[in-house]
Amino acid sequence: MQELKLEFENKEVKATSVTCLGITFESDEARRTYFREELRRKLPELKQIEGFPIGEDEDIIRLSDPPYYTACPNPWLNDFIAEWEKEKIELEEQGKRQHDFKVEEPYASDVSEGKNNSIYMAHAYHTKVPHPAIMRYILHYTQPGDIVFDGFAGTGMTGVAANLCGSAEDVAALREPDAKVGVRHSICSDLSPIASLIAANYNLPFDPVKFEKKANAILKQVEQEYGWMYETEVNGKRAKVNYTVWSDVFICPNCNKELTLWDEAVSLEKNEIKNEFPCSYCGTLCSKKNMEKAWETYFDTVLKKPVSMIKTKPVLVNYRLGKSRKENRLTDFDFELLKNIDKIETQNIAPFRMPEGSEARRNDRAGIKHIHQFYTKRNLIYLNRVYELIEDDPFLKAWFTSTLQRTTKSYKFTLDRKFGILSGTLYIPSLNVELYPFNILSRKIRDFTKTSYLQRGNSVISINSATKLSFIDDNSIDYMFIDPPFGANIMYSELSAIWEGWIKVQTNNKEEAIINQVQQKTLFEYQSLMNRSLREFYRILKPGKWITIEFSNTSASVWNSIQNALQGVGFVVVNVSALDKKQGTFKAVTTTTAVKQDLVITCYKPSAELLQKFETTQDKSENVWSFIEELLLRLPVHLVKDNSTTTVVERNPKILYDRLISYYVQHGYNVPLSASEFQKGLRERFVERDGMFFTPEQVIEYEEKKAKAPDIVPMALFIGSEIEGIEWLKRELKTAPKTYQELQPRWMQDLVTPKKGDELPEMMQILEENFLKDEEGRWYKPDLENEADLEKVRTRKLLKEFNMYVEMASKPNTKIRTVRLEALRAGFKEAYSNKDFATIVQVGNRLPESLLMEDEALLQYYDIASSRV
Template identity: 50%
Template sequence: MAQEEQLFMDIPEGNEEGQQKQKRRRFGLTKERLDRVRQIEGFPIAKDEDIINLSDPPYYTACPNPFIEDFIKEHGKPYDPDNDDYRRQPFAADVSEGKNDPIYNAHSYHTKVPHRAIMRYILHYTEPGDIVFDGFCGTGMTGVAASLCGDRKAVESLGYRVLDDGTILDEKGRPFSKLGARKAILIDLSPAATFIAYNYNTPVDVQAFEREARRILEEVERECGWMYETQHVVGGKVQKGAKGSPIMGKINYTVWSDVFICPHCSAELVFWEVAVDKEEGKVRDEFPCPHCGADLTKRTLERATERVYDRDIGQTVTRARQVPVLINYSVGNKRYEKKPDEYDLDLIRKIEESEIPYWYPTDRMPEGYNTEQPKVSHGITHVHHFYTRRNLWVLALVLNMAKALPLKLLLIWLTSSLIRTTKMYKFTLDRKMGTVSGTLYIPSLWTENSPLKLLKYKLLDFCKVRYPEKGYVLVETTSATNTSIPKNYIDYIFTDPPFGGNLMYSELNFLWEAWLRVFTNNKPEAVENKAQGKGPREYQELMEKCFAEYYRVLKPGRWMTVVFHNSQNRIWNAIQEAIMRAGFVIADVRTLDKKQGTFKQVTSTTAVKQDLVISAYKPNGGLEKRFHLEAGTEEGVWDFVRTHLKQLPVFVEKNGKAEVIAERQNFLLYDRMVAFHVQRGVAVPMGAAEFYAGLKQRFPERDGMYFLPDQVNEYDKKRLSVREFEQLSLFVIDEKSAIQWLRSELEKKPQTYQEIHPKFLRELHKARHEKLPELSELLEQNFLKDDYGRWYVPDPGRQSDLEKMREKALLKEFEEYKEGRGRLKVFRTEALRAGFKACWAAKDYKTIVEVARRIPDTVLQEDTTLLMYYDNALMRLDE
């Protein structure tokens, strides 16, 4: 084996110094190796020496990892289409995992999926030794989960049983997986995220870490402990010790308050003194000015400011005036509280005037969405402004000592306390303090925590973490739009990507990265952010690039799980479109019920009030090859349907009830078939009625769902074992959902207009732009009436005739939209869908784009069908 292919073989045991020399020689992140990856998208913003110092190659680099191909060569299994027998249905079981775990709690981050939940997916979809990939890894929980799949106790803690031969049985005693660690490749654009991920996923000598951390704390206490001392005061009197000197307490935290100016008398007002009701434990919305008696609210106050010279940047700056108002301290094991006295104020002045003898970051905060509030409200423009002088001093000293040691975990131990020691830590009267999640916000009352105390607590958390025994995870800092992973080498993808403007990761991570001296290159950051010039279109384009890369590296026939956190329909649709545009086929979508912590199946593409979990697969090469020959033909349609049905769950049970599998219903099968054709630039060869009729002819139907012949027996057997069948609920928001709802009602029994009308109105939640036909017109265009005046669902032949008549009427209305000018404010969405479909078949991409640009952008972004035709038409016009 060539030396390059031996990079990831274990280093021979020997003396520690010899091992380190071997490692540096073999894995050294030299300038030459940096030059090899410098042009890769997502290369961070930093000096080469800082990237090298932060990295720990080959398993972690704070830049694109030049050793990733070697990792793949050693641990990956190339895709062999001739001998590939991989088969999995989408993971459709309920998942409920809490966040109370040392791994979860040791270091905060903006979003985290508990590793125990991810383990269930990895065990379901993979075998020991498989490679799992996460291109938006955050703190690396996917890697943690992959490694722990080889830990018997961790697997058994999920409620599974592990046999002596490593076979894993589910809760019902059925074998479904094998015990054994999986390998993982983790990628994130943020150096802060990848550094956290690396530390969670690398072997650690916990005893050595604890020993060094405690030594650091002792030295910091000796040098800086005096900064957090206060005189013990009882009843307004300083308490004396045995020798007559003041008894000194250790400060746990100091509360600071904004100062405002009364708009009526111009007197200064300390917010703590005028607005906080200490007896009732609340902040009053209205309060009188103690000087002039005017009724005030916080909104009517002007902020008091002060001009000070900032020696770190050599400029005089204007900042919000803030004063300490409460000190919480300990004497022995007892806690006390006091108002700051002259001793405390003199101490703060003395520290403010002192030079800090260690390096600390003084970078200017970037222009952005999250960074504006601190700048505008408090004049906080640079990183060091977020900290008091004494907190800055302690953190700088800890950093100085930690960087001198080879234990990288000491650095992440420091960063775990960087946010809670800032002015963003909000004080609340119930003492349940914390930062405002997902933003950089300076409150009017904030808590100056003692870093020494926080670091002691965090040390306990990090010592409880279960670190891997071997290096199974490779981490790199780069963009998910362009990786160095070879094609068709990844066995499974679990990913939790950014969603629209939910979180501005590069802004939120800036504080951490300033201390680490390596910053996110936000050019390829998939986010909606005005400061970066990125809106919905730019976000979707970046996500499409990421999912296209996911598609490239994933083996055919394998699965991807996407966790989605956003309540906006347009972002949900953009994600779906990006996934399908990349070539994936969505097979299952479930919502995360936050109250219960479980997953439920989604029945409507607009149901995004809760978090979602999307299961999608990459079609195997056989289907793609056949489709290339059969594209645009009837046989191509049914080949896709057969392949898709094979990938769907056969039976889903919850609490003794059988659930409808939404993806097996005719209308969703039709939507997936249409999307598969359009994404590949092929005309759809049949309409919905013809498709529904073909389904009935070719596939067994049970409970409104369609199965392959070899699946229906399994369904029938399991269906007998449950007591009830849980129907899906549908809401009427447009013409398409109205027809689906009417069909489901009339399939139960024929009904008169008078019977169905009140039920229809109860379910009606029409969108404002929707030109929805009257119920009588919907019935006449899509259903038949018997001699008793009852409407019923026609047989497939009659249904096809009705659809042709309806489509003719829809296309006539589309012609009116096409010939018109100006914005379309109220319209029949079904007419647009029919028109876009006809234009697609005629390759009239220009008309699709022109009409789409005349409807509200929010409507276009929130309708998956319109968006699909528009995006693909736009792409073909640009070719």
Template identity: 45%
Template sequence: MAKEEQLFIDTPERNKEGREWQERSRFRLTKEHLDLVRHIEGFPIAKDEDIINLSDPPYYTACPNPFIGDFIKEHGKPYDPDNDAYRRQPFAADVSEGKNDPIYNAHSYHTKVPHRAIMRYILHYTEPGDIVLDGFCGTGMTGVAASLCGDRKAVESLGYIVQDDGTILDEKGRPFSKLGARKAILIDLSPAATFIAYNYNTPVDVRAFEREARRILDEVERECGWMYRTQHVVDGKVQKDAKGNPIMGKINYTVWSDVFICSSCSGELVFWEVAVDKEEGKVRNEFPCPHCGADLTKRTLERATERVYDRDIGEFITRARQVPVLINYSVGNKRYEKEPDDYDLELIRKIEESEIPYWYPTARMPEGYNTEQPKVSHGITHVHHFYTRRNLWVLAACMSKPKSLGNLRLRNRLLFLVEQLVLGMSRLARYVPRHYSQVNQYLSGTLYIASQVVEVSPWYILNSTKIKNLTRALLKEYVGACTTYCSSADSTLLRDACIDYIFTDPPFGGNLMYSELNFLWEAWLRVFTNNKPEAVENKVQGKGPREYQELMEKCFAEYYRVLKPGRWMTVVFHNSQNRIWNAIQEAILRAGFVIADVRTLDKKQGTFKQVTSTTAVKQDLVISAYKPNGGLEKRFQLEAGTEEGVWDFVRTHLKQLPVFVEKSGKAEVIAERQNFLLYDRMVAFHVQRGVTVPMGAAEFYAGLKQRFPERDGMYFLPDQVVEYDKKRFMVQEIEQLSLFVTDEKSSIQWLRSELEKKPQTYQEIHPKFLRELHKAPHEKLPELAELLEQNFLKDDNGRWYVPDPGRQSDLEKMREKALLKEFEEYKEGRSRLKVFRTEALRAGFKACWAAKDYKTIVEVARRIPDTVLQEDTTLLMYYDNALMRLDE
């Protein structure tokens, strides 16, 4: 088989398409090309030659891709508004996919979404050949998913049925998609991430890869294997062969332990010796000092340090003292353990004093949140400090070998293989005694260095089984065209309305500092993240909640620009903080998207922070948002600020919402179809476009009841309600949404849901209300009696009930008058507002918006706690838009 044919293997049609794209895409990245894109946000920090050497244009550039226009021209389908028949409801099902998949596990990363989960979304929203974009691609699972949508076995493994003509049926036998690879554009700010993504999504000669991988490891072992030899010892005696020579074992790993100083007697103690229970494999919380007998804990100890000359940076450094305490080695197929003896210590000393004949990175670690811990705890300030001299030498040797190959793609795939040693061979690898394997025992999402680290040999990590598994998992002949490049998500270089679907998993607040965590990988690749546009909260970078939201708004605005009208974007969200959730929603809405659905995505195994944090969200949320089609936007320009504009939006929005969702045999309430959320979406649509909202909530609710059929508290279009009634008849009950009572708005919603069941007296509803109430500290919540009087009516028997729409409007006007009166008090004050009525602020901001009094909105907003502003979507929406108009 020719090399060219090995790159694209599927049907003859796809073969032809792939070969033609390859034939016409023999591009060479030059410094002139780099000059064209050097000004683009996210251009990495590196020498030009290092960017060029790492790139494989047009499939991969370690910088903004100057050839992306050719990719769109080759694969894109121009948007034609006059003949656009695309229609999709949001993917309205919770997804659960595990991480135990060979492809998923082929390369570690701080966080990623399983490709099998992404496949479900791509199949739902796209057709074969459509272009999928992921601007925060990480390891490129979106690209893998897009390609595997053309793999019958992969699609069938999701529980779907693929018919002979390629039609895909869901679990209930309903057709919903077609078999066929989708195209993918993968972008990330991190060169490390894009390099991983490129290798995941670019085919290569399988046999050549496996052959060269084994050759490199064998070559390095012949050259450096002596560093990982130890004398075989049994019962304290060195074992010898028939000739009387010591039997030598092959070291798998060496355990190193911190050394501490007793706070009572100042004696040195090795943590391994005093605190570790070897039989149980546990670390004791308390232990006696071997010198003075004092009871100690790790927190009471002072770390022992040593001052050494660092020849690489030409200065003395102070580092934490660590000593080798255990060697795990193999003789033949048997494994043994021993304490280091004189031979081992002399070997380590010899290596320490030797010059390494290969290049290795000596860059200083950046200032940051994650980089502070190794600096403070162990004195690690530069990249090479993360390695023992032995592992630094051998890793440098492994990294140098692929670079001599002429085949760029094969060379990069071998670098991808060796790159997996960067963390596994570092001091980040903790010793975990109860695990059989010590491979990759580092904590993802941190640069934490434990008191017991494991120095692992490269052959222990990259054994023949690992290479075979990697070959099987990754190196399939993917049929989908994919291009990957390094850039900021707000500067894609794509033309308007050229993307068919967006799946994205962006960074969330201060969850993970990718530029810091990727620094080790990037140091070996010689290309670093430009973190100026990195969308994170990071004090060292001078980025707080406001800066984070502004960066995310720019990214979503770019998403909105390049997505075709009427198409969908799926956003995966994982953060436990309400303010981050609100910031993301606000950024999505500000860009022009309309949110249609929120579901859960269970990746089954949590990240380190999800497992250890009591407040962490265990399941990710998935936001489905759409870009309104051009028809609505054009009509809205004519109808803006009118009643007809309101109902035009509602009709269009209802078309985009799921009609019926079944879960565990129950009909699920679709939150977005409830009146208060429809009202919120309508208000947001107007405000984000700088238009006055023409009606209040009560008038909106009344109009909703007049115009749209209602079922189970949800509103539908006439043709939708027929479908809902049919499906609702097939289930016995409806699963209600949980409603948390934290402020006035949620209190009124809860009271309405209770009183709609049946009218109730104050005495009946009061104890139930108190059970559900979890008031925020800043909230000035009216008494229950006042809430009932302002929002509900009472019959002759003293029972409160929900008024009909006509009476509701009168009550709403009376309540709004009272709220605005209270807002006037806030408006006239000058001091910080610590306790206040949030509904009064919402009513006041709405009135100021209608009057174009943006200054008052901004001034009052700046007097309330920033956390409250960031956690309230309505207040944040008015404030952000008022601030933008003041700046104009």
């Protein structure tokens, strides 16, 4: 090891002085040493902060490169923000930024970006957003020098995107017409130590030449010591192994003989893996489902004791001889080699028990309980020696960890040789592939050198919970791009255990925002954690600035939890668009239920002027139209799809009213207007075009742009709820009155299944309660005055129905199975206005959980009421 070190010391370039946070050091190493000591001194205080990772002090300090990257909460964040704010003044003086910069409209276009770029591909992680996609948002919402924040930063793609906004070449490739080239600073914070290590690798200054030399020297030394473990013999010649296929061994349910799955089920000649096959001993028809697995006991040299594990056998070796690749069954040479490897005493490997969790411990039933047991003996020996030689270099550690998944037993054999891991799981297949680590590590050296770019060094990385951002002051951040965890989609900390066991710093999952049975986190706990996180995001974002949240989940209840949490802390939702990451994961490619396209929610923090109005006025109803005007000014004016004008759904009066109600309810204000009063006021103050409302200035812009794309694409409207039925009928009756007989067939065509528990009224009942009929029996839309009268009558009927639910809820052990959703909404709204919070909670507790959690309006009233009872 000493010789390896000296090889680089003799070739070191003369150190140059560096300045960091106002302090000048004689070299970057001196800077690192000074701040590591400062970090050591601060650790007792930092340990009190939510999200402080699990690990020994020295392991945390060794992993850190302070003050830019700390493997714990970063105490220097405010210092960097203060420095960056000073830089803004210089940039303004140079004409590179504007003092009065404002973004009035959201980035409303759908984004499609592939994952096949060198930065994205260098290191695998559970989820990532391609940095070019994030760049589009950053370029739209910020200007050079702005401070971008990601509180669920993962591998730091937001940081990469912020850095590369300073690359004229990368910005030009996006073809965004108004993009302004210039680096944006970023703070990347995450709960995960491994994610933050990867983020540091992508964002901190990086010398690819130095890295490549060190990594190759390490591989050379390990090859000299352990390369013999990956050799096979072919016709008396030594060949290098590319991979070995291992197969589980099963027991025939009839004759109890051991059956190797490969021998029984796999035919390379026919290119098939059989689901059913006859036992080669007794002929009984067998399958994996009706057979037990065989077990074996061996002495574990890491645990220093005998352990039992599911029995596996090596069945195929793929090797390289000269320039050709071939494969064979294993020979006596191969089996003898593996026996010799089993006799080697493993050294300097600490046993690491997989953490509690359904995913982390899914392999306990196979006898695989510790991290080292995820690896074959020779892969474990090889990888451990590589890690010993790395020492404290964070870039080499990131390079090393990039191979740790593919070198486990989780790598699945497939006949087409497109091997892969089932993403989001720690599943170990019955036919798995043991890859030669040297090949992967070598390729990863090339991959990592390609991640070098000139704009690195403008990001700061921290490990802590998003629920408590102690080292960021109020109103400090210019823009946020957030890709949060979504419910039970992925068990991040459990999946990260494989990596974090090696680096000896683990995720503290107490504040991990997921739905997890073992952690006793339901949808309510998830929503609470998201609410606390978003409250912190709201606190640190400057007034009038924007936040973009990516969403990837098929669950309506999780979707509503996110939207409810966003609005609950004060954000105003203005737009939902699509983000397509093109190339799917192994799971997304091979299953029909995996989500392939994400949604992007765009929100803003109300302006300082509007917030001041709400603080200073006693009568909050005075601020209704100030709120609506600011919202209209933030919405897209005109959208084009396939050369046609597309409806901006958020400009629909119902959606505008929903946003108003949501903001008032979440802030504890009385709802100031009925729906009809709101619509009347809307028409008096703003201009309607094509069912959408605009400010007088915006409608001019809309008309000009619409003239270039005159065809209107209305929103697709299906009938799955009463409110959708009303909107559908309004559209049908917009041009001319129609009879019931004319409406009914089309109604049936557009009818879809309502939410479980929601009772959809018949079309005739909806017509009678919301529309008027002429002498010829044709239904038509009422004018505003008649609509207001109808609304009062309808509300009385709905409240009468709601009172029936209140009566049912008062009876012990009664569940309300089906309801009229609009009656519930009207009743909850009335009870809220009367401050009768107990009734809301009483009825809410008797509803089907899915109905309550999947309806944004009901959930808002219920959450507010629960906090007041």
